[in-house]
Amino acid sequence: MPITGYQIRAARSLVGIEQVALAEKAGVSANTIRNMEAFGAERVKVRTDTLDAVTDALKQAGVIFVDEGPSEGGPGVRISMLAKAYADGKEAHAKDPLKGQRTNPYVGQQSLSDEFYRGFQDAAKSV
Incomplete structure (x- = not known):
């Protein structure tokens, strides 16, 4: 492509x-x-x-x-739905190769992946 x-x-x-x-x-x-x-x-x-x-x-x-x-x-x-794999507890199949190297301008220097996955985990717990 x-x-x-x-x-x-x-x-x-x-x-x-x-x-x-x-x-x-x-x-x-x-x-x-x-x-x-x-x-x-x-x-x-x-x-x-x-x-x-x-x-x-x-x-x-x-x-x-x-x-x-x-x-x-x-x-x-x-x-991708990589974050969904984290929320489903499949961390072994969804490793984050860039952890700590991405930043979200809306949350300062915190890792975007940490914030992104945490939101999915919180949503999964409330279901």
């Missing part, structure tokens, strides 16, 4: 990870991430293994890439 620069940027924003942290997880340089995002609405044109490394790191963080498909919305990203 073709990936756009906007999808990379949106995926990174969705899970609250900086370019440098994503680059480290993917095993590429931060400049590579910047260059990929600079493609904007255009398809990212880099080596296949580089694109795979970056998208794999984002997928491990819980991102799902959405193809253009039959909807009018076009390509995009969304977050």
Whole structure:
């Protein structure tokens, strides 16, 4: 599936990870991430293994890439149900590879993943 620069940027924003942290997880340089995002609405044109490394790191963080498909919305990203696995007590199957590297601007420097999963756990207890 073709990936756009906007999808990379949106995926990174969705899970609250900086370019440098994503680059480290993917095993590429931060400049590579910047260059990929600079493609904007255009398809990212880099080596296949580089694109795979970056998208794999984002997928491990819980991102799902959405193809253009039959909807009018076009390509995009969304977050997976990884948090639901935490709420269901399946932590062994849902490890957070980026724990502590994501921050939520609305809660200061607290890990977005901790806050996100805690909300799901609280909701599951009240059911």
